[in-house]
Amino acid sequence: MAHSWSNWSKTVTATPTEVATPWTTAALETTVHQALTQGRRLKAVGSGHSFTGVAVAEDIQVNLDNYTGTVAFDQQTGRITLRSGTRLWQIPQFVDGSGWAMQNLGDINQQSIAGAISTGTHGTGAAYGGLASQVVGLEVITGTGHSLSVSQEHEPELLDALRVSMGALGILTSVTLQLVPEYDLRTVEAPTSLEGVLTNWEALNDQHDHFEFFWFGHDHNVQTKSSRRQSIQRHTPSPLRRAQQWVNQELVSNGGLAVISQLGRRSSRWLPALNRYATRAWGRSDITAHWSSAFASSRRVRFNEMEYALPLDAIPEVVRELRALFWRKNLGSAFPLEIRSAAADTAWLATNHGRATGYIAAHQYFRQDFGDYFGQIEPILRAADGRPHWGKLHTLAADDFPGLYPMWAKMSDIREQLDPERVFANPYVTRVLGP
Ligand SMILES: Cc1cc2nc3c(=O)[nH]c(=O)nc-3n(C[C@H](O)[C@H](O)[C@H](O)COP(=O)(O)OP(=O)(O)OC[C@H]3O[C@@H](n4cnc5c(N)ncnc54)[C@H](O)[C@@H]3O)c2cc1C
Known part of the structure; x- marks a missing residue:
């Protein structure tokens, strides 16, 4: 039976041909690899709190509601690695009693960690960045089927490309955050x-x-x-x-x-x-x-x-x-x-x-x-x-952005390398990033 999906504000709807709901990293990897082999498109969805069609899946929707929780938590350094579907409201319970906290948050905490960083979700504070600024590492399965583990220490440029990328470069499997002392x-x-x-x-x-x-x-x-x-x-x-x-x-x-x-x-x-x-x-x-x-x-x-x-x-x-x-x-x-x-x-x-x-x-x-x-x-x-904001309504399209973002051309190059077949594209992503 066709599954219909809509975002929080009901501005966009989608009827994916298939919905995958992986529980494990192995299942998520299998989903992506099978889709690539069959030449299909897929799009991960977080909590559907974007107002734009950024999360619309036309073919395979990867629903990460069951793919949540902590992969690792180093209490010495305050670095926590989360499965990408983890909701922001879950994070405090994972760090409770450790003396660590998230550096900043936005107005609500319903979003998934991957969805929130992917559109550049932010709160306020002139000395603090948005949620993506707290990211020091990511794991991603790209459109060529490779699993990459990217860290601030070893691949800072690639991390800067991936941290806010609307899911257009791959499916994030985990996100590592640098926490700060509790306050x-x-x-x-x-x-x-x-x-x-x-x-x-x-x-x-x-x-x-x-x-x-x-x-x-x-x-x-x-x-x-x-x-x-x-x-x-x-x-x-x-x-x-x-x-x-x-x-x-x-x-x-x-x-x-x-x-x-x-x-x-x-x-x-x-x-x-x-x-x-x-x-x-x-x-x-x-x-x-x-x-x-x-x-x-x-x-x-x-x-x-x-x-x-x-x-x-x-x-x-x-x-x-x-x-x-x-x-x-x-x-x-x-x-x-x-x-x-x-x-x-x-x-x-x-x-x-x-x-x-x-x-x-x-x-x-x-x-x-x-x-x-x-x-x-x-x-x-x-x-x-x-x-x-990538997750909020606007009328701009790909031609409008090179003058606004100094790294636009490099982002296009990376997209060409990581998703040459545009496996992770949808109409909104194509509109803003180009075909
Ligand atoms: C009531 C409300 C309040 C809000 N408040 C704020 C606010 O204070 N500040 C702010 O900046 N924004 C705010 N937003 C916007 C919201 O934070 C963003 O749109 C955010 O992206 C939504 O997260 P999500 O988990 O719902 O992601 P979705 O909307 O489901 O997806 C967003 C993008 O992330 C991609 N994605 C999801 N998971 C993965 C994955 N595992 N791998 C790769 N890509 C993935 C999707 O494909 C899509 O491109 C608000 C929205 C609402 C409805």
Whole structure:
């Protein structure tokens, strides 16, 4: 019976001709080798949390839900090797009690480790890269059927090609992460003025380990989220603090957003008032939590998302341009824009390759058309030398990228070597990397 698949936001669907669900490395290798012998195409899928068709499998879908867990954990060096289907939420339990932690994480923890690094998933923090920056080794089966073990020490260039590669160079079997000493995060959320944040954007990033802000485009105010790392304390947050956290996460991010999204759908004339209401409802909170629970939250209201990576110092002017656009055209969304940062990375296709980076993400309720909203924002982000997130919606194609990524030509060469028959291509990969 045909198996149909769709991504989290329901923007893409696929009906693969076959689904492989390997439990072991040997089974995974057999799946890939048989497909190669038969001249078939295959594509691994993680948790399907990309908004683009990057994970679409038209022929064989390699589902790695059962291919999870630790391959090795060196507690001296803090290096952990994970099977590629391991979900981010599983990692804390593997390192629990060891004194080690992941360096940084994004908004959610549902993704697989291979899927997350492959599209350049990131959190925030001007001194920290995305998840791919934590990768010091990979094992991959390429399109020529070779199994390669690639490490930072021995093949740094190949690792830089593979770390963010949309599954286009091979199926990753394992991912080795460099962990950091365990820490707590003290996170303060507070409303403040948009202009104040834009004026101090780089200083705010310097002053905090992790800084980001959420801006409902029709308001003068924003909600900031600033975190500092501190040493581990075994503590239980007070009931009041837990209540503050619940209000911010559940009422405003989930339940409240659902109501606002429904109202915003009925009439865009209500958007400015709804935006102002949402910022006011989002209160101040001050929470200290273990790293394992500090970064991710649940996202139960579905949405679609576009995100561009810009030079860090371009953020204030670009946000001011967006404000002018929103106010001039009464354009907007029930969701806030999310503005984050990352340190430069050397991974060839990392959106933060070679430059300190600021990210601007726009969201639209999944039942609402995103075309006009994203379509009007995108030219402004592109004009600022923006690079789209590989897993989030955008309209760029292969010809647009050589000017954005200095290592583009080398990436094409490596793809030619590792996947000459384009076994791992799909329509999205072909669109962005070329045939
Ligand atoms: C609610 C939500 C919140 C999000 N928050 C953030 C955020 O904070 N920051 C951010 O940057 N992004 C965020 N994203 C985007 C998301 O992190 C990325 O799209 C990520 O790639 C999804 O991981 P996945 O496991 O679902 O991978 P999938 O979407 O299933 O696959 C992504 C790519 O990885 C490839 N792949 C998967 N496994 C393998 C393997 N073993 N070998 C080779 N290739 C493989 C797939 O073929 C595909 O090309 C969010 C998405 C959603 C829906």
